Amino acid sequence: MTPAARNVLIGALGMLLLLAATGLLIVLTGGYNIAATDRHNPIVGWALTTTMRNHVQGAADDLTPPGAITPAMIAAGAGEYKAMCAHCHGGIGASRAEWAKTMRPLPPALAHAAQRWSIEEVHWLVKHGVKMSGMPAFGPTHDDATIWNIAAFVKAMPDMDAGDYAALTAAGQRDGGGHSHAPGAPAHAD
């Protein structure tokens, strides 16, 4: 190895050590503001969002919906959406719960977000949730068929107006969305 190459190698190793030491110092001193009232440092925000997007895209690759998406699936997903998602994500013409407005990350309005994700990706996100974000995993409490119904409903949201949304979610709740929510009972204790 030439002396020049050796200097480059030593410099690179020194830089890596410095980065590792800085990282460890931040962890041990609590040196990154974790308050939800504080915006992420742009680099941390970019790293988290990009990791999430790339992970979901890769993980959802092997999934296939159980056949054609039918209006019955969308109708069945509507009641589930109203009961388990709308307080965080809002609906069409229906805003999030007051407390959800100060979450970080803010649960995105799904009518727009659904255009960025395929139905397989929505299924994966609902089934597995997203660590360190507040997006819960519904897989442990809901079967795949129910989650495909919810994903079908989410993917149909961009084409709905407030009237369609209200009608579908009201009907879904009356029928129990194919998965009953008895009044007053904890949702999905099954």
Ligand code: HEC
């Ligand atoms: C307690 C609040 C909460 C509930 C309840 C919730 N979510 Fe989320 N959801 C989030 C948060 C926060 C994110 C943002 C995650 C991120 O960006 O890292 C998210 C992200 C998502 C995404 C990805 C959107 C994007 O572009 O980032 C989808 C799709 C989604 N949720 C669907 C659902 C569905 C469907 C339900 C109901 C079955 C649901 N969520 C229930 C909080 C919630």
